[in-house]
Amino acid sequence: MRKKKWADPYIAEHTEFAVQIPNEYKGRWKQLLQTDSLHVEIGMGKGDYLHHMAVANPDTGWIGIEKDHSAAAVALRKLVESTDYDGRNERIIVGDAEQITDWFGAGEIDVIHLNYSDPWPKTYTHKRRLSSKRFLERYRLLLSADGCIRMKTDNKGLFEDSVLYFLENGFTFTEFSVDYRRNPHPEDAITEYENRFMELGQPIYQLCAKRQEAVHETAE
Ligand SMILES: C[S@@+](CC[C@H](N)C(=O)[O-])C[C@H]1O[C@@H](n2cnc3c(N)ncnc32)[C@H](O)[C@@H]1O
Known part of the structure; x- marks a missing residue:
């Protein structure tokens, strides 16, 4: 995205929604957002999905x-300029998810959303993928006992590799689709990228991954 000169001053100005020092809320996000369910979208882009979901699910916290x-500044502006919504359950963190374990406490997140993450196709860049082993190890720590990771992508290669990453790192699938938007999912908002791929008629790959122990415990 082309650099916007107004972005940094705007983010610094809107401390009511853009959390400047997320470490300060580690372990206290649910208290801050007055909820008992916390969803975190990593790589939210311009924030359409986050904002739509926060408005549609006011009892859930969305970060x-x-x-x-x-x-991030474009996403923040959508929140700031909302006229019919007070933003009480939505926050934005401007930063690299590499630091996610500094910001959230163990077991604090109920759902992690990875929507159309960058595919990083070259082998030497795979470690930057948000579904790679390095990240899954962190998510595993941060997810609540019954927590899950929801992933959507248009990229077949990323999806196939991610399926292996999840399985190799102790996750199993409770949802799995290679043409997610063939059926209606009105409860799940469409992201900016998703909209483009749907217009092109491309299939959307989707899964929901849970820790294997969580699935076994539920079944017992
Ligand atoms: C392809 S875009 C998808 C945006 C949006 N989720 C959508 O579906 O329209 C991926 C976004 O993830 C962000 N991103 C990639 N790696 C990230 C990381 N380590 N931490 C935070 N954001 C990241 C990128 O800056 C980019 O905005």
Whole structure:
């Protein structure tokens, strides 16, 4: 995204929604957002999904993480300029998800959303993928006992590799689709990227992954 000069001052100004020092809320996000269910979208881009879901689910806490300051500022502006919504259950963290364990406590997150994450196709860049082993190890620590990771992507290669990453790191699937939008899912908002792929008629790959122990405990 082209750099927006207004982004950094805007983010610094809107401390009511853009959390400047997320470490301060580690272990206390649910208290801050007055909820007992916390969803975190990593790589929220311009924030359409986050904002739509926060408005539609006011009893759930929604936090978006985005490392691109210009994209994050556009997402923040949607929240600031909402006329019919007070934003009480939505926050934005501008930063690299590499630091996610500094921001959230063990077991604090109920759902992690990975929507159209960058595919990083070259082998030497795979470790930057948000579904790679390095990240899954962190998510595993942060997820609540019954927590899950929801992933959507248009990228077949990323999806196939991610399926292996999840399985190799002790996750199993409770949802799995290679044409997610063939059926209606009105409860799940469409992201900016998703909208483009749907217009092109491309299939959307989707899964929901839970820790294997969680699935076994439920079955027992
Ligand atoms: C392809 S875009 C998808 C945006 C949005 N989720 C959507 O579906 O429209 C991926 C976004 O993830 C962000 N991103 C990638 N790696 C990240 C990281 N480690 N931490 C935070 N954001 C990241 C990028 O800056 C980019 O805005």
